[in-house]
Amino acid sequence: MAQDKESTDAPGAAADQRREDMLRAALEVIAERGFPESRIADVAEQAGTSPALVIYYFKTKDNLLTEAMRFAEDQWYDLGARRMEVIDNAAARLEEIVAMTCLPEADAELPDSWALWLDLWAQSVRHPEVARVREEFDAHWRETIAGVVRDGQGSGEFGDLDATEFAITLSALLDGFAIQIALDDPVVDPKRAFAASMRFAAQSLGFTWKPKKDPSSGSGKKKARK
Amino acid sequence: MAQDKESTDAPGAAADQRREDMLRAALEVIAERGFPESRIADVAEQAGTSPALVIYYFKTKDNLLTEAMRFAEDQWYDLGARRMEVIDNAAARLEEIVAMTCLPEADAELPDSWALWLDLWAQSVRHPEVARVREEFDAHWRETIAGVVRDGQGSGEFGDLDATEFAITLSALLDGFAIQIALDDPVVDPKRAFAASMRFAAQSLGFTWKPKKDPSSGSGKKKARK
DNA sequence: GAGGTTTGACTGATTGTTCAGTCTAAACCG
DNA sequence: CGGTTTAGACTGAACAATCAGTCAAACCTC
Numbered sequence: 322m323a324q325d326k327e328s329t330d331a332p333g334a335a336a337d338q339r340r341e342d343m344l345r346a347a348l349e350v351i352a353e354r355g356f357p358e359s360r361i362a363d364v365a366e367q368a369g370t371s372p373a374l375v376i377y378y379f380k381t382k383d384n385l386l387t388e389a390m391r392f393a394e395d396q397w398y399d400l401g402a403r404r405m406e407v408i409d410n411a412a413a414r415l416e417e418i419v420a421m422t423c424l425p426e427a428d429a430e431l432p433d434s435w436a437l438w439l440d441l442w443a444q445s446v447r448h449p450e451v452a453r454v455r456e457e458f459d460a461h462w463r464e465t466i467a468g469v470v471r472d473g474q475g476s477g478e479f480g481d482l483d484a485t486e487f488a489i490t491l492s493a494l495l496d497g498f499a500i501q502i503a504l505d506d507p508v509v510d511p512k513r514a515f516a517a518s519m520r521f522a523a524q525s526l527g528f529t530w531k532p533k534k535d536p537s538s539g540s541g542k543k544k545a546r547k
Numbered sequence: 548m549a550q551d552k553e554s555t556d557a558p559g560a561a562a563d564q565r566r567e568d569m570l571r572a573a574l575e576v577i578a579e580r581g582f583p584e585s586r587i588a589d590v591a592e593q594a595g596t597s598p599a600l601v602i603y604y605f606k607t608k609d610n611l612l613t614e615a616m617r618f619a620e621d622q623w624y625d626l627g628a629r630r631m632e633v634i635d636n637a638a639a640r641l642e643e644i645v646a647m648t649c650l651p652e653a654d655a656e657l658p659d660s661w662a663l664w665l666d667l668w669a670q671s672v673r674h675p676e677v678a679r680v681r682e683e684f685d686a687h688w689r690e691t692i693a694g695v696v697r698d699g700q701g702s703g704e705f706g707d708l709d710a711t712e713f714a715i716t717l718s719a720l721l722d723g724f725a726i727q728i729a730l731d732d733p734v735v736d737p738k739r740a741f742a743a744s745m746r747f748a749a750q751s752l753g754f755t756w757k758p759k760k761d762p763s764s765g766s767g768k769k770k771a772r773k
Numbered sequence: 774g775a776g777g778t779t780t781g782a783c784t785g786a787t788t789g790t791t792c793a794g795t796c797t798a799a800a801c802c803g
Numbered sequence: 804c805g806g807t808t809t810a811g812a813c814t815g816a817a818c819a820a821t822c823a824g825t826c827a828a829a830c831c832t833c
Contacts, residue, residue: 382824463734497721587788
């Protein structure tokens, strides 16, 4: 039920599609079982093929999982960049950044990246390949924040301060909140984390931020996990 | 060289010692190999016994590792409490808290807790037992911070603000920096994280903080990991 | 039919856990 | 006190399950 859109593509396109399917499958498995407990057989089953084929495409299990991580981070970053593009003022762009990491409802199109991050960090301690993905991603993301800050300073929205230093601190804060959100902490819920982060940003950058009433979800928190 | 202080103890004291030895051994193994890759055989070897004995004391592997995590967190918390006791002003107590999570050199008496935390978080996603340890510890730690803030407000050191809210934000910030420090991020080094955290605290609480020149380590960073 | 793709069956290694006892030191007893 | 019982601590060997990776043969598709 998926082979109807591949016929006249370039050679290797089908194989590329296969690869990507497997990466997505791997991400689902990782999200469900955790990085270290993810088995090749699970990924194969999720992708609807045999374990041997998975090994055929990705030489080793570690390679498969690491590439899956990179794939996920790339997706996340692309989504962020895409959303930044259509927002014209820096304060709103910054708010979108904070929302992306704090509000799970905000991106239904992504699998639950939070738990994935915890695995990414934990694996980075001992897997140099994973560590590289993490480091690149962090640097990339910090630079995105710093860029927004500099834009805002140029347009007069934000006050003067070291954009890099601010980016480092804000992304640490967001990472910390991401942990609490990923683990469904009873005290630190997403909205609280979002508000606290925005308050920090507004105070540091010298712009005013008003918590807007969100129109959706009048009833309360949603437990996304099964 | 350790059997001279057990003769007339209560029965079971030696066994208790054994247990603790194994917990410490488990922590070393976890620090070295990571939680999910820690094997019973490793712990046994580290403790100088057989795998069977480890199972004899802790029914299952999961139980062993979980108890080890709890043990580590308790130790960490105890160390913190002990250090708080001897400091008489709130600002310095807060600085000590920040130093404990940011400056690796500051507690040589503890194994590298940072990598342990990453495992703790990652495992919490799927291990309810571990999640409980994490949640309790976080709540405990936040309350410690809030207590220091309230002390400081009582003595007039700090300005007025919601202590709980501040504690939530600061501990998130510290967690975020802990990640970078644990992973030896080339951009976010311990001293920078420490300074940024203190700047945030000082600004929020309305006290002045001056980065003191540290007398040790004139040459630069130390790579603790082998 | 040639080359990339796919698979089922297999293997080799790892590892948590069990088990059937051994050893030791204290408790019991006649 | 000398001998026996008992309970806890401990061990080596084996078991059973899991799983990453291999391989030779089949299967498409151009």
